[in-house]
Amino acid sequence: MPWTQASPAPVVLVSGPEELLAERAAERIVARVRETDPDVEVVRVDAAQYAAGELAVLTSPSLFADGKVVLVEGVERSGDALLVDAEAYVARPMTDVVVVLRHAGGMRGKRLLDAARAAGVPTVACESVKSDADKASFVQDELARAGRRADARGVRALVDAVGSDLRELAAACAQLVADTTGLIGEEAVQRYHGGRVEATGFQVADAAVAGEAGRAVALLRHAMATGLDPVPIVAALAVRLRTLAKVGAVRGRGAAAARELGMAPWQVDRAAADLRRWTPEGLATAISAVAQADAEVKGEGRDPRFAVERAVLRVAAAVDR
Template sequence: MPAPVVLVSGTEDLLAERAVDRVVTLSREQDPQIEVVRLDAADYAAGMLGVSTSPSLFAEDKVVVVTGLERAPDELLSDVLAYLPAPAPGVVLVLRHGGGQRGKKLLDTLRAQAVPTVACDAVKSDADKASFVTAELRRAGRRPDGQAVRALVDAVGSDLRELAAACAQLAADTTGVIGPEVVERYYGGRIEATGFRVADAAVAGDAGQAVSLLRHALATGVDPVPVVAALAAKLRTIAKVAAVRSRGSAAVRELGLAPWQVDRAMADLRRWTPEGLATAIGAVAQADAEVKGEGRDPRFAVERAVLRVAAASGR
């Protein structure tokens, strides 16, 4: 059986749901008839935890899952604190906290008691998303190549749940090694509607392609803000690699970038000078301010930035 109390903490709901399901699965492996009780902080009333953890008529073991501790009423926090010194026998209490300061005293108490904790922090960086995609596909018995992983992150990487669903679809519907052409066939339209393709074209100096992709993205509902963010992320990666590449591969590895990101940045650097890179970064910084309220036309601001980045390539 898992520990009497388990904390699942962090903002990434998909990972948290999987962690909770894993605890339930482990408990059912020990006792297939185990009862699972779920309590939501939004519906909690004083004493419900005590009722839920008390022995049932036939004395079956239980898993009690409490969700929403980040918005818990005082009654729930007090009941959990009172429960911790003497957990009920045969009960696994799973506490789900989605982040924030609410319930800090409870969290501090759980840490002080060394309660097992599953961290489910948000997966934000492209490198971490790429690792997630690779792990998902390998878990499904499939092998992707690096370009396919990058293409999938570019296409649906804004949401981990969508990435997981895309991995499941590719694993179920295709055979053999998953390459970029497979991702393009399934998600090509979505790739074109993201800022990543725009950024790639602009950094490559292809102004026509970049503007065409940008207008298509905006027409399909993409907000200018993430497009500028994609441009900024692309240029930041190039600048980071440029700053350390003369110190050798070990220094590049210390940047914490995925291998495909380093390879792409190295290739991009062949067409960029330090002066051109500084010009492009300045143009994107101006656009970032304008699309976040300092300009009157966010669409014009991002298109102008795309053109300036493309023009700065090779200079």
């Protein structure tokens, strides 16, 4: 289940590497418990520091029948003592205590996870949000929970500006909700996050793919002057060109074929619009230039900054005018 559906239970498994979603799941569970028991005690346990028998002590009945939520954090870092105790507890949990097991991923503790799932323990999935489509969905959900909406261009601009980190993306959504009114568009995002947008590799890539060589180089130099490494800039160029190639391969086969790419509709529409300025030969030339730059910025060249600037110019020059 998603974190928005996390609810109290004798044992709840919060599984996955995305820390923000895991924190929200735990906070929601505690809040739901406090709705009926405002004085509930919340105990946090670091799995790496766990001592044998500690779980039994923490979950034992209280003399005053006080409620308790036990948050066991970092199960993937735990020793054998916790895994043994937790597996036994999952089989026979206390009904008046809520135990939340937080596992960020990896093979450590897999047997406990399997036992929890076999016992029907509710699981909150906190998978990494990596693709632009998933980040766009996250933005839309964040705004919807606050009673707000953004248009497609506004969502895209926000993801391009601060989409590398989910926590920062959530904070950006909160700022826009607090400081704007009505439908959130690209102009509002640029007003509050324009400086960050200009410092991202994706803005450089967008300008290059549009054939705007002067603007692309200006953005590139600004980005590197503010500390952005050449490697992610080349990666952004590669992502944009791969998107063009993928959409170009299914163009003319209908919306169903585009959906197979796993992209958000606005990404497909944007790529289709960009492709009007590209020929297959130009796209091949640009991809080759970026591949060369990728090798050079990762050690095969002497000057990574020169390599990425040359790639930007070659990509812009490959656009069919």
